[in-house]
Amino acid sequence: MSDHDVELNNLLQVAQEVDTAFDDIPIIDMTNATSQDLGLRLALAQEIKDACMRVGFFYVKNHGIPAALPEKAIQDALPFFALPEEEKMKYNLHATPNFKGYNALLSENTDPAGRGDLNEGYNLGWEVLEEHDGLSHDTEGPMGGKNVWPEGGEDMKAFRRSALIYYHAAVTRPAAIMRILHYPPQSGPVDDRIIGIGAHTDYEVFTILWQQDDIPALQVLNSAGKWIHALPIPGTLVVNLGDQLARWTNDVFKSTVHRAINRSGVRRYSIPLFFGTDYDVVIEALPSCISPTHPAKYEPVTAGDYVKSRLDATYMASKPSLS
Numbered sequence: 001m002s003d004h005d006v007e008l009n010n011l012l013q014v015a016q017e018v019d020t021a022f023d024d025i026p027i028i029d030m031t032n033a034t035s036q037d038l039g040l041r042l043a044l045a046q047e048i049k050d051a052c053m054r055v056g057f058f059y060v061k062n063h064g065i066p067a068a069l070p071e072k073a074i075q076d077a078l079p080f081f082a083l084p085e086e087e088k089m090k091y092n093l094h095a096t097p098n099f100k101g102y103n104a105l106l107s108e109n110t111d112p113a114g115r116g117d118l119n120e121g122y123n124l125g126w127e128v129l130e131e132h133d134g135l136s137h138d139t140e141g142p143m144g145g146k147n148v149w150p151e152g153g154e155d156m157k158a159f160r161r162s163a164l165i166y167y168h169a170a171v172t173r174p175a176a177i178m179r180i181l182h183y184p185p186q187s188g189p190v191d192d193r194i195i196g197i198g199a200h201t202d203y204e205v206f207t208i209l210w211q212q213d214d215i216p217a218l219q220v221l222n223s224a225g226k227w228i229h230a231l232p233i234p235g236t237l238v239v240n241l242g243d244q245l246a247r248w249t250n251d252v253f254k255s256t257v258h259r260a261i262n263r264s265g266v267r268r269y270s271i272p273l274f275f276g277t278d279y280d281v282v283i284e285a286l287p288s289c290i291s292p293t294h295p296a297k298y299e300p301v302t303a304g305d306y307v308k309s310r311l312d313a314t315y316m317a318s319k320p321s322l323s
Ligand SMILES: O=C(O)CCC(=O)C(=O)O
Pocket: 179, 181, 197, 202, 209, 211, 217, 218, 258, 259, 260, 270, 271, 272
């Protein structure tokens, strides 16, 4: 056996033996990501790998993104969310071929056993920050196309600008969709099948989630079937793996089920940024993650087709032709 084969066998063996019944979500300090010391960078990589194999979720601190940027993105989104429903519906994501724009309360359903998600949101892809030229995204294929932005005065311009400033600070130019989400408080008797966002896994490679301080909502399912709270920790972002990475690694890295429920009595805002590979990339199990005893579990699929099929299912019930 070559060294490479030994390494592969070790990876798969570790993957099969790893205990995924976590009780808490690791907090990883990113300071050493840029260290000159290779040993420190390797130790950090090992910590991230462990979290990816065991939990599929981790917090990052000292990540270098100023907290003021997502806060401003939320603040400048408030005038949009305050518009009358019929005004917001002019930017309904069903009017675009690629799920950009506004999703109304209960228009999405991430958990097929649910009755709709109690959040409204605004969904955008990458675009240049400078003057809005209407040519915001030049990708082709099932998820190609450009953003939509609300018309209006200075406040709507600030909404676009602040959203994109945070987007650019968090990631460069990937196939990433960012959402600005508003979860109204959920109180009184509620249908169990309606929560902020139903149990689901994310569709891309990994998600960077900014969540509002002080409001518990996010929960992560461990392999023992227990919901673990991912409470907001000031100064951190939550990173969770998505299905593209799980498919690539043949489930060596975990795309973990999660949900959000806002029973705080006040409004909650969050900003997930779903970092995916380019939409034309074929996602298929890496050779290092398959073996005779651990064969490939998933059919190869292009990233664009995969994300589009998941979004089609998520928004199926609110498609105008069906309602
Ligand atoms: O708002 C949250 O905390 C979670 C959002 C989420 O899971 C998603 O949008 O996929």
